[in-house]
Amino acid sequence: MLDTKRIAADVKRDIELWRVQGEDISGELLNFLLSKAIMRELIPLHEATVEKQRKVKNAYYFSAEYLMGRMIQNNLMNLGLHDELKEEMKAVGINLDQLEEVEDAGLGNGGLGRLAACFLDSGATLGLPLNGYGLRYRYGLFRQQFEDGFQKELADNWLKHPDPWSIRRDDRTCTVELEGKRVLAVPYDMPVIGYHNDTINSLRLWQCEAIEDFNFEKFNNYEYDEAVAEKNYAENITRVLYPNDSTDEGRSLRIKQEYFLSSASLQDIIRTHKENGRTMASFPTYNAIQLNDTHPVFSIPELTRILIDEEGVSFQNALDIVRKTFGYTNHTIMAEALEKWDAKLVKEIVPRVYEIIERIDQQLRKDLAAAGRGEEKIEEMAILRDKKVYMAHLAIYLSHSVNGVAKIHTEILKKRELSDWYALYPERFQNKTNGITQRRWLRLCNPHLSDYITKLLGDEGWVTDLDRLTELKQDAADPAVLAAFRDIKRINKQRLCDMIWEKEGVKLSPDFLFDIQVKRLHEYKRQFLNALAILDIYFCLKDGAITGFTPTVYFFGAKAAPGYDRAKAIIKFINEVAKRINNDPEMKDLLKVVFVTNYDVSYGERLFPAADVSEQISTAGTEASGTGNMKFMLNGAVTLGTYDGANVEIVEAAGMENNYIFGARVEELEALDHYDPVALYEGNVRIKRVVDTLIDGTFDDGDTGMFQELYDSLLKGASWHDPDQYKLLYDLPSYVAAKLKVNRDYADREKFSFKCWMNMASAGRFSSDRTIREYAKDIWDIAPVEE
Numbered sequence: 001m002l003d004t005k006r007i008a009a010d011v012k013r014d015i016e017l018w019r020v021q022g023e024d025i026s027g028e029l030l031n032f033l034l035s036k037a038i039m040r041e042l043i044p045l046h047e048a049t050v051e052k053q054r055k056v057k058n059a060y061y062f063s064a065e066y067l068m069g070r071m072i073q074n075n076l077m078n079l080g081l082h083d084e085l086k087e088e089m090k091a092v093g094i095n096l097d098q099l100e101e102v103e104d105a106g107l108g109n110g111g112l113g114r115l116a117a118c119f120l121d122s123g124a125t126l127g128l129p130l131n132g133y134g135l136r137y138r139y140g141l142f143r144q145q146f147e148d149g150f151q152k153e154l155a156d157n158w159l160k161h162p163d164p165w166s167i168r169r170d171d172r173t174c175t176v177e178l179e180g181k182r183v184l185a186v187p188y189d190m191p192v193i194g195y196h197n198d199t200i201n202s203l204r205l206w207q208c209e210a211i212e213d214f215n216f217e218k219f220n221n222y223e224y225d226e227a228v229a230e231k232n233y234a235e236n237i238t239r240v241l242y243p244n245d246s247t248d249e250g251r252s253l254r255i256k257q258e259y260f261l262s263s264a265s266l267q268d269i270i271r272t273h274k275e276n277g278r279t280m281a282s283f284p285t286y287n288a289i290q291l292n293d294t295h296p297v298f299s300i301p302e303l304t305r306i307l308i309d310e311e312g313v314s315f316q317n318a319l320d321i322v323r324k325t326f327g328y329t330n331h332t333i334m335a336e337a338l339e340k341w342d343a344k345l346v347k348e349i350v351p352r353v354y355e356i357i358e359r360i361d362q363q364l365r366k367d368l369a370a371a372g373r374g375e376e377k378i379e380e381m382a383i384l385r386d387k388k389v390y391m392a393h394l395a396i397y398l399s400h401s402v403n404g405v406a407k408i409h410t411e412i413l414k415k416r417e418l419s420d421w422y423a424l425y426p427e428r429f430q431n432k433t434n435g436i437t438q439r440r441w442l443r444l445c446n447p448h449l450s451d452y453i454t455k456l457l458g459d460e461g462w463v464t465d466l467d468r469l470t471e472l473k474q475d476a477a478d479p480a481v482l483a484a485f486r487d488i489k490r491i492n493k494q495r496l497c498d499m500i501w502e503k504e505g506v507k508l509s510p511d512f513l514f515d516i517q518v519k520r521l522h523e524y525k526r527q528f529l530n531a532l533a534i535l536d537i538y539f540c541l542k543d544g545a546i547t548g549f550t551p552t553v554y555f556f557g558a559k560a561a562p563g564y565d566r567a568k569a570i571i572k573f574i575n576e577v578a579k580r581i582n583n584d585p586e587m588k589d590l591l592k593v594v595f596v597t598n599y600d601v602s603y604g605e606r607l608f609p610a611a612d613v614s615e616q617i618s619t620a621g622t623e624a625s626g627t628g629n630m631k632f633m634l635n636g637a638v639t640l641g642t643y644d645g646a647n648v649e650i651v652e653a654a655g656m657e658n659n660y661i662f663g664a665r666v667e668e669l670e671a672l673d674h675y676d677p678v679a680l681y682e683g684n685v686r687i688k689r690v691v692d693t694l695i696d697g698t699f700d701d702g703d704t705g706m707f708q709e710l711y712d713s714l715l716k717g718a719s720w721h722d723p724d725q726y727k728l729l730y731d732l733p734s735y736v737a738a739k740l741k742v743n744r745d746y747a748d749r750e751k752f753s754f755k756c757w758m759n760m761a762s763a764g765r766f767s768s769d770r771t772i773r774e775y776a777k778d779i780w781d782i783a784p785v786e787e
């Protein structure tokens with residue numbers, strides 16, 4: 001364990017020095033001083049972990065995204081330093097709450113990136129030899145602002161403050177070749193700290209740099225532009241995270257990022273493998289690599305290439321080694337998000353890797369023919385087809401394990417999207433239901449509830465064994481427990497109100513019902529459906545069709561990909577609805593709508609603990625899992641959702657009767673052969689009334705025509721889709737009914753808090769500790785390193 005006294009003394013001395021200079025201690029400065037002092041102490045612990053891991057099989061998580069959020073408080077908690085340091089700092093007039101100013105590390109888009117971060121936390125806490133590889137983007141996911149209700153994107157300049165949690169490791173630098181040019185891959189290591197144990201794993205993020213930071217030979221030869229161009233070529237590769245999690249774009253920069261990540265990480269693992277005195281034949285015995293979706297899948301042909309070209313391994317043996325090494329996780333059912341790269345681009349950027357892909361494709365075609373597949377089927381399943389590289393096919397063919405991220409998702413993959421592959425390799429398919437780390441998503445973000453749980457359970461064991469929450473189910477019978485639980489929720493709601501007032505300038509009351517939908521903005525997630533339902537409720541409150549309504553705030557938080565026009569139109573629409581309702585004096589004590597700006601990990605840490613109702617309303621069969629749903633559940637909110645993704649398992653664990661499931665299920669939607677949204681619109685005056693607000697002048701889209709486009713998307717369709725492809729109008733009546741049922745039920749606070757409590761007490765399964773144990777046992781074959 002660390003020497004808290006020494007750390008505190010270090011930081012206090014630094015603080016004094018800054019103060020002598022007349023400097024105020026800002027949150028960022030405090031973060032820097034604390035983190036630096038801790039990092040110094042961590043180095044020997046990290047080295048000890050590395051040494052132990054040399055002896056055993058290791059797993060590596062390859063991911064283009066890591067949504068780490070703020071590091072400092074989580075690290076203080078995991079190291080067990082928080083309380084003591086808080087006291088020490090108080091003594092010199094410093095409040096650790098100042099750390100709330102510190103910026104998030106936002107190197108990810110959404111669920112997939114946050115999952116990677118939760119997995120690393122669980123790996124270290126379980127003492128597993130699990131380390132991460134990713135990219136050190138100069139700019140993370142954009143910062144969102146609203147201007148007149150329109151989303152505007154600003155650069156996320158997260159490195160404008162020094163990044164004390166990373167150590168540059170020049171000694172582990174390697175080179176990567178792209179388009180015949182060589183660039184440097186320089187690793188920056190971030191510690192991944194196990195909770196109250198001595199494990200310090202690492203997240204190694206690659207930064208791309210020119211081989212010579214500035215080529216003076218060229219410069220002196222008057223080749224000024226070339227000298228600068230070389231530097232820019234390299235630095236562009238890790239300049240920015242693609243802010244898109246829905247449509248795959250055939251961009252050469254993205255291919256370069258993906259190959260750069262794959263190549264550098266593999267070189268590093270192979271180097272370690274050899275340093276440990278091992279040969280490539282034993283590579284899969286000592287190394288397991290998990291591919292977080294298809295983004296790092298160039299690793300498959302790249303390892304094949306290295307084995308053949310550099311290690312003299314035969315093609316067949318190389319495929320065998322590769323297949324034993326990799327596991328592939330699929331995170332999406334949406335066809336648009338399945339990566340298909342333009343073969344010509346791949347060939348230009350990595351010609352030799354492309355040749356290997358061609359050879360793998362030939363082998364796959366042979367295997368398929370041998371397995372009795374006809375020409376047409378072979379063409380459908382090929383890796384190279386229509387001058388494109390199908391990354392998912394490459395991943396499945398050369399992995400020993402393919403997994404979905406929730407039961408229903410894995411079933412849908414087997415039955416629909418990947419049915420041909422399931423028929424070919426049934427033994428490769430597995431389910432690994434997602435999870436979240438209770439350290440960040442309860443212990444850190446909800447201290448009052450955490451303390452109360454600890455008090456009831458008698459100890460803090462639940463922080464590393466979330467199943468212990470089931471013991472709390474019996475306490476639901478105790479009215480005093482539920483009353484205390486409600487008091488805690490109210491404190492959390494007040495905290496959120498304060499934050500909303502400060503950040504959004506909207507005054508809210510914690511006595512309202514808090515109903516929250518936070519996630520990336522996407523049509524399939526149906527924020528638009530939520531907005532239409534709120535409008536319907538609003539109109540019905542105005543005309544008296546609804547009475548006895550419990551005052552409610554509907555919260556939204558979501559970023560839209562900058563090029564996703566319709567998602568941006570939905571944001572503008574929700575902001576218009578919010579403006580109308582919030583400015584209506586009749587709604588003052590009844591209804592409010594807030595779209596929080598720049599929803600990110602840190603905002604989430606305030607929102608989840610304050611929620612009464614969690615909105616999870618994707619069209620059945622579209623959301624792979626969802627993990628926000630689990631964060632709400634763990635903090636004691638009920639789910640208002642469709643029978644989709646992990647919602648299915650949430651209600652299985654917490655009881656249908658304690659949640660609000662509505663809408664069509666997958667089978668019902670599949671059986672719909674002539675879906676006619678126009679008939680629904682014409683046949684239901686309430687549907688018509690809300691949909692017409694898009695075109696009757698109720699709302700102003702600033703003459704962009706975006707509301708007309710939204711209207712058309714529901715009733716006319718577009719060149720690329722049928723009208724109302726996500727069945728909003730189909731589910732709208734049952735959704736409004738469910739929203740009103742929640743609202744009525746909430747009036748009986750005691751009964752409602754029973755449901756909330758049962759959800760919290762049933763959340764044990766959704767710990768990422770459980771998920772990671774399953775990966776470790778069923779896919780990676782790794783075990784905790786002995787102390």
Ligand code: 26Y
Nearest residue numbers: 111112244245246247331405624625626627
């Ligand atoms: C190819 C590129 C456009 C792309 C980039 C990022 C495609 C997809 C993504 C990210 C996808 C993602 O975040 N998926 C979410 O993964 C979560 C973790 O498994 C799931 O819980 C969630 O349902 C799924 O939408």
